[in-house]
Amino acid sequence: MTARRGLFVAPFDALADPRVVGDLAVAAEAAGWDGFFVWDHLQYGDRVREIADPWTCCAVVAARTERLVLGPMVTPLPRRRPQVLARQAASLAVLSGGRFVLGLGIGDDWVGEFGGYGDETDAKVRGRMLDEGLTVLTGLLSGEPVDHEGAHYTARGAAFRPAPTVPIWLAGRYGNRAPLRRAARHDGFFVIGLDGPNDVDRVEQQLAAHEPAPGFDLVVDLRPEQDPAPWLDRGASWVLTRIGPYDLDLDDVRRLVEAGP
Incomplete structure (x- = not known):
């Protein structure tokens, strides 16, 4: 199966205007891209x-x-409340007509994005928060009643509607086993930091040991200057082209988007 092609867009600086992002998405659709995914950051260094x-x-x-x-x-x-996230995800799934995918991870505190706001800085604790938060989040997205009292989150007698289907992709760095195991229990794995196309084969083998469900997505991203050809048809279902994070020039970005996948 040929991988679908998407854009992995940092909405920073020249792109830090939702109207501009919307224009780029319209251009991307017209140019034949399959997906448009945006980074989620509060800050990203100087x-x-x-x-x-x-x-x-x-x-x-x-x-x-x-x-x-x-x-x-x-x-x-x-750094989010799973009940609020569930409402946001459900609404975007409805607004998009079922095209919304929720990408999740533990985040990274390398520029003080957690510690600077009093949020948890220990990565292992954030991993436990992610696991518990996923339990609450997926329960609420199911539309079924949720009763949960945990170390980090509480949901008492909650049942959310609407309950559209929201695929969940988990992110993790290549070589880290915990994110891969976590992802295999959901709908996709966005693997970060692959050295080359052969690494896709290794990730596929590792995922197979955890028996992900049919239709599971394996997602990789490349820099704009990287040739996507060696990465296609290697088992990844999505190959994304990264836009950002630094020195973004809107005209250059438009040319890249309009050139198509």
Whole structure:
């Protein structure tokens, strides 16, 4: 099966305007891209001055396109409340007509994105928060009653509607086993930091040991200058082209998008 092609867009600086992001998504759909995914960050170091909210961007993309798969890639669940996230995800699934994918991970505190706001800085604790948060989140998205009292989250007698289908992709760095195991229990694995196309085969073998469900997505991303050809038809279901994070020039981005996959 030939991999689908998407854009992995940092809504930073020249792209830190949801209207601009919406224009790019419209151009991407016209050019034949299959997906449009936006980064979720509060800050990104000294070289990035302006950042747009990914949820606002996703809403604009959902409203202005008809075919593109879209979503935040990825949202750190440990800095969010799963019940609020469930409402946001369900609404975007409805708004997009079922094209929304929820990308989740533990996040990274390398620029103080957690510690600077009093959020959890220990990666192992964030991993436990992610696992528990997924239990609450998926329960609420199912539309069934949820009663949960845990170390980090509580949901008493909650039952959310609407309950559209929301695929969940989990992100993790290549070689880390915990994210891969976690992803195999859901709908996809966005693997970060692959050295070359042969690594896709290794990830596939590791995933197979955990028996993911049929239709499971394996997602990789490349820099714009990387040739996608060696990565296609290697088992990955999505090959994304990264836009950002630094020195974004809107005209250059438009040319890349309009050139198509």
